[in-house]
Amino acid sequence: MDQSIFLFDILLPVLLEGFIVTIKLIVLTAPFGLILGILLAVGRVYGPKPISLLCKGVVAFIKGTPLLLMLFILYFGLPSIGITLSAFVASVVGFIMCNGAYSSEYIRGAISSIKEGQIIAAQALGMTKMQAVRNIILPQALIRAIPGLSNEFIYLIKYSSLAYMLTVIELTGAGKMVATKYFEFTTVFLMIGIGYLILVTITTIAVMFIERKVAVPGMTQSGRHMLDIL
Amino acid sequence: MENTDTILRVENIHKSFGDLEVLKGVSFDVKKGETICFIGPSGTGKSTLLRCINLLTQPDQGSVWLGGEEVTNSGKQINHFRQRIGMVFQNFFLFDHLTAVRNVEIALIKVKGMKPKEAREKALEELRQVGMEDWAEHYPAELSGGQAQRVSIARALAMDPDVILFDEPTSALDPELTREVLEVMKKLALAGMTMIVVTHEMGFACSVANRIMFMEYGEIIEQGSPQELMSDAKFERCKNFIGQFDGVNGD
Numbered sequence: 001m002d003q004s005i006f007l008f009d010i011l012l013p014v015l016l017e018g019f020i021v022t023i024k025l026i027v028l029t030a031p032f033g034l035i036l037g038i039l040l041a042v043g044r045v046y047g048p049k050p051i052s053l054l055c056k057g058v059v060a061f062i063k064g065t066p067l068l069l070m071l072f073i074l075y076f077g078l079p080s081i082g083i084t085l086s087a088f089v090a091s092v093v094g095f096i097m098c099n100g101a102y103s104s105e106y107i108r109g110a111i112s113s114i115k116e117g118q119i120i121a122a123q124a125l126g127m128t129k130m131q132a133v134r135n136i137i138l139p140q141a142l143i144r145a146i147p148g149l150s151n152e153f154i155y156l157i158k159y160s161s162l163a164y165m166l167t168v169i170e171l172t173g174a175g176k177m178v179a180t181k182y183f184e185f186t187t188v189f190l191m192i193g194i195g196y197l198i199l200v201t202i203t204t205i206a207v208m209f210i211e212r213k214v215a216v217p218g219m220t221q222s223g224r225h226m227l228d229i230l
Numbered sequence: 231m232e233n234t235d236t237i238l239r240v241e242n243i244h245k246s247f248g249d250l251e252v253l254k255g256v257s258f259d260v261k262k263g264e265t266i267c268f269i270g271p272s273g274t275g276k277s278t279l280l281r282c283i284n285l286l287t288q289p290d291q292g293s294v295w296l297g298g299e300e301v302t303n304s305g306k307q308i309n310h311f312r313q314r315i316g317m318v319f320q321n322f323f324l325f326d327h328l329t330a331v332r333n334v335e336i337a338l339i340k341v342k343g344m345k346p347k348e349a350r351e352k353a354l355e356e357l358r359q360v361g362m363e364d365w366a367e368h369y370p371a372e373l374s375g376g377q378a379q380r381v382s383i384a385r386a387l388a389m390d391p392d393v394i395l396f397d398e399p400t401s402a403l404d405p406e407l408t409r410e411v412l413e414v415m416k417k418l419a420l421a422g423m424t425m426i427v428v429t430h431e432m433g434f435a436c437s438v439a440n441r442i443m444f445m446e447y448g449e450i451i452e453q454g455s456p457q458e459l460m461s462d463a464k465f466e467r468c469k470n471f472i473g474q475f476d477g478v479n480g481d
């Protein structure tokens with residue numbers, strides 16, 4: 001078969017569909033993962049003892065469970081207690097949990113690196129503890145956590161391929177189907193690799209712009225973290 | 231009974247950290263418009279005393295009254311009292327991620343609920359008061375210590391507090407930067423702001439304070455006007471303490 005016909009008429013249309021599913025997985029996961037990460041980190045550092053322990057336990061549980069096993073539990077296990085999730089939703093929920101747990105560690109680290117005087121000064125002005133956390137501590141912590149969070153985002157791009165194990169036809173899954181059907185492994189996997197590379201590159205550039213935009217003299221050195229990410 | 235001029239009353243404050251008794255029953259009144267300077271060796275409990283006034287530290291015993299209302303035991307109301315009790319710290323504690331003007335306006339917006347535009351105007355006005363309006367858009371890391379401290383004074387002033395507590399506001403500054411901060415404070419005192427100032431700057435204390443309190447080992451040992459301090463024999467211990475410094479002409 002003509003290579004260009006295979007590439008343009010068969011492979012790329014299928015990959016493109018998978019690519020769009022991958023992007024959907026990522027775009028739906030990232031914001032909720034970040035929110036979960038913030039809640040877990042704040043709960044752990046500033047919550048009352050029971051909340052703090054709960055957050056710690058949740059993070060430990062998620063970090064201690066292989067992501068694939070977590071996905072299997074969500075998709076194959078939950079129906080036995082009456083909760084049925086579509087493969088796509090189960091994947092997103094699993095990714096949010098994973099992304100949130102790891103993000104919370106970066107955010108928690110950033111929170112504890114902030115000097116105590118910041119919250120004291122905020123409270124002296126009449127802010128409640130939660131106002132101080134929201135207006136003073138979190139903005140600083142998030143700026144400092146950008147390198148870690150963007151790493152986590154890049155992991156997410158890559159482990160989103162695990163959704164294929166739940167029958168979600170995302171980029172890797174779509175490619176694998178074509179590859180086995182036509183016995184064209186090299187071309188297909190090369191194209192898949194390029195797909196992920198595009199996503200990672202876009203992310204890296206976007207992170208650079210974000211870092212530059214939120215850069216605060218004395219708090220961050222803009223652009224420096226690009227190498228950490230790659 | 232109560233002198234209507236009294237804005238702040240501190241009664242019998244006790245505070246211990248573990249076995250260490252840091253404050254052993256401190257009482258004093260502050261009248262509206264007065265400047266009170268606290269001096270004394272370090273580790274004597276001066277910072278702890280200031281922090282007990284706005285309950286950043288919870289005293290073990292005693293009470294604090296602001297304009298006739300009790301600050302201690304105020305529960306959630308404490309945040310209202312803290313708006314009325316400004317505080318300036320030795321190390322400024324400016325919010326690192328905010329420009330000077332944002333530092334001054336943030337509590338106006340988030341705590342007082344002021345509209346952003348109104349808050350910005352007020353913040354710029356306060357920065358003008360301390361000679362920092364040209365630096366409004368600069369971040370704390372871009373300011374000298376003296377400039378940062380002046381911004382932090384503007385931040386406290388913006389809340390229109392009844393009293394401002396200064397905890398060694400110039401101790402972290404080089405001598406040449408100390409002056410610009412003391413000048414701002416002097417101006418405030420003359421304008422009628424009520425201030426409680428912990429300081430080692432005897433020149434400032436003697437020229438600005440209505441009363442000087444000498445603290446040692448968690449107690450106010452001697453107190454009086456600067457004139458009394460200079461002339462009266464009862465200020466023996468205080469004079470000994472001051473004698474360790476370069477003299478009474480710092481300012």
Ligand SMILES: Nc1ncnc2c1ncn2[C@@H]1O[C@H](COP(=O)(O)OP(=O)(O)O)[C@@H](O)[C@H]1O
Pocket residue numbers: 247252271272273274275276277278279
């Ligand atoms: N949070 C705290 N925990 C334990 N000890 C403290 C705490 N804050 C202050 N102290 C102790 O209380 C004493 C008085 O401190 P401080 O009020 O800072 O004195 P000053 O301001 O007069 O130098 C010091 O011995 C200090 O170590």
Ligand SMILES: [Mg+2]
Pocket residue numbers: 276277278397398
């Ligand atoms: Mg002190």
